[in-house]
Amino acid sequence: MREITVEAAVVGAGTAGSGAALNLARSGMRVALIEHRRFEEAGARWINAIPPWMLDFAGVPRPEPPEACDHGMPVAIFTKNDAPCFILDPSPVWKTDMRGLVRRLHRLCRDSGVEMIDRARLDAVELDGGRPAAIRLQREEFAADGEPIVVRARLFIDATGLSGMLRRRVPALDSACPPAPPEHLCSAMMETCAIADPGGAKAFLTRLGAPPQHVACWFAVEGGFSTLNIFVDRNYRQADILVGAATVKGAKTGPAMLREVKARHPWLGAAVLSGAGLIPLRRPYDRLAAPGAALIGDAACQVFSAHGSGVGMGLVAGRLLADEVSRFYDPGSEPATWSYAAAFQRRFGATLAAYDLVRRLTQNLAGEETDRLLTSGLLGPDMMRFGLDQKLPKAKASGVASMAKGFAREPRLAGRMALTAARLPLVVAAYKLYPRRPDLDALAGWSRRVAKLFGEKPDLGG
Ligand SMILES: Cc1cc2nc3c(=O)[nH]c(=O)nc-3n(C[C@H](O)[C@H](O)[C@H](O)COP(=O)(O)OP(=O)(O)OC[C@H]3O[C@@H](n4cnc5c(N)ncnc54)[C@H](O)[C@@H]3O)c2cc1C
Numbered sequence: 186m187r188e189i190t191v192e193a194a195v196v197g198a199g200t201a202g203s204g205a206a207l208n209l210a211r212s213g214m215r216v217a218l219i220e221h222r223r224f225e226e227a228g229a230r231w232i233n234a235i236p237p238w239m240l241d242f243a244g245v246p247r248p249e250p251p252e253a254c255d256h257g258m259p260v261a262i263f264t265k266n267d268a269p270c271f272i273l274d275p276s277p278v279w280k281t282d283m284r285g286l287v288r289r290l291h292r293l294c295r296d297s298g299v300e301m302i303d304r305a306r307l308d309a310v311e312l313d314g315g316r317p318a319a320i321r322l323q324r325e326e327f328a329a330d331g332e333p334i335v336v337r338a339r340l341f342i343d344a345t346g347l348s349g350m351l352r353r354r355v356p357a358l359d360s361a362c363p364p365a366p367p368e369h370l371c372s373a374m375m376e377t378c379a380i381a382d383p384g385g386a387k388a389f390l391t392r393l394g395a396p397p398q399h400v401a402c403w404f405a406v407e408g409g410f411s412t413l414n415i416f417v418d419r420n421y422r423q424a425d426i427l428v429g430a431a432t433v434k435g436a437k438t439g440p441a442m443l444r445e446v447k448a449r450h451p452w453l454g455a456a457v458l459s460g461a462g463l464i465p466l467r468r469p470y471d472r473l474a475a476p477g478a479a480l481i482g483d484a485a486c487q488v489f490s491a492h493g494s495g496v497g498m499g500l501v502a503g504r505l506l507a508d509e510v511s512r513f514y515d516p517g518s519e520p521a522t523w524s525y526a527a528a529f530q531r532r533f534g535a536t537l538a539a540y541d542l543v544r545r546l547t548q549n550l551a552g553e554e555t556d557r558l559l560t561s562g563l564l565g566p567d568m569m570r571f572g573l574d575q576k577l578p579k580a581k582a583s584g585v586a587s588m589a590k591g592f593a594r595e596p597r598l599a600g601r602m603a604l605t606a607a608r609l610p611l612v613v614a615a616y617k618l619y620p621r622r623p624d625l626d627a628l629a630g631w632s633r634r635v636a637k638l639f640g641e642k643p644d645l646g647g
Contacts, residue, residue, distance in 0.1 A: 198218050207503070230458065232280055232425055233280075236575055256279050258280050264560060355475055370431065378426065378459075465495075468537050470644055472632075482502065492573070530619035563602060565587035612635070628645060
């Protein structure tokens, strides 16, 4: 048995875990980064869209080609019947090859002195008075050198994605972080494929009235919270397809949606790369940390719910975590881990929660209602731009005019939107009041107040 002692041990080497390990090491800590798979297979392995400001915040240099596939790719929105709504050109997101980003984060971690351990699965957690003191990693299923490893640390970080493998083994977090129910999960699939018939691809874009090198985007393709994006490159060589839908009763899975898209568009050819998975859509867990443990990324539900994007917020959370806990002698002490949770919820929890309210509204709309939202101006380019950039909207003259037009055209739909809109400032204000100092009673009270705004059971104190 090998034994390693560090100050912080990060479990899961996807973007959230690697970004956190990097920032913790940069703040002067001894850090281990632990991954179940081989490092070259860790995290998301497909093309994702990321607002570059989130990389800046996390201290990760912006990607260059080929890792950055497109800077500010234009996004064209269509109704279900392919009527054009509007185009965001440029959009605020960069198409990024996640394989390149994860590889680069691992290289930065190595260069910063992080101890890198792959092919090691978190198997057990040793608790001392409820606080994790050590974790045991299982390796025998992998290699001849597969002796178990015990890692001792003051702070353990769960970056294992939706599975929350560490979270589930720390009683204080397990009891406060219920698994996301199906209606708050999105089944998604992304595929980059060869274009088998460039003529077919051209005919498709001509019919849409869209040029290549744009993302054509449809909402509510399966009703409720669902989407289809198709991107055709300027040389008609490759296409990217993204599909996703909330896993509500009767909904199709991402892989099933993708199969149907390819059957409908025979000009799409063989897959070059692809990936599928479940994305948590609920607002972040109310409790993000306990003594000796912190959650980041999908394990914390730090996902921008309106479009199921978790890469940027996971990176942002890793930076905040390092900034906060490095101020304390014991980075796993209750004041240290709590200060990370409070900093995240006060600064970014409000944004994630506000857009989660909007996502819940759209999830309950029929497909043609979503189309009317887009064509009436109730959901116009200004709002969409803020959403893609993962920022709270600011009132702009053009946006207000578009919404006013929408109110006049679709008063009933506008009325439903107004009910959600009225709760948004309350949600934002509530998150700004997340208890600053360790106080579980205050947190339970806060959790109940926020849950009331969402009309659901609180994470704590229910
Ligand atoms: C098809 C699809 C498209 C998406 N598109 C976008 C997009 O455009 N933009 C965006 O921002 N987000 C997108 N997302 C969401 C995004 O991919 C996730 O939010 C993000 O990858 C989460 O990062 P993470 O580091 O928290 O978790 P993960 O990427 O899931 O990484 C977790 C890591 O932990 C490891 N691990 C798990 N269990 C253990 C264990 N027991 N021991 C050790 N290691 C373990 C895993 O092997 C993995 O490497 C998409 C998701 C899907 C499925």
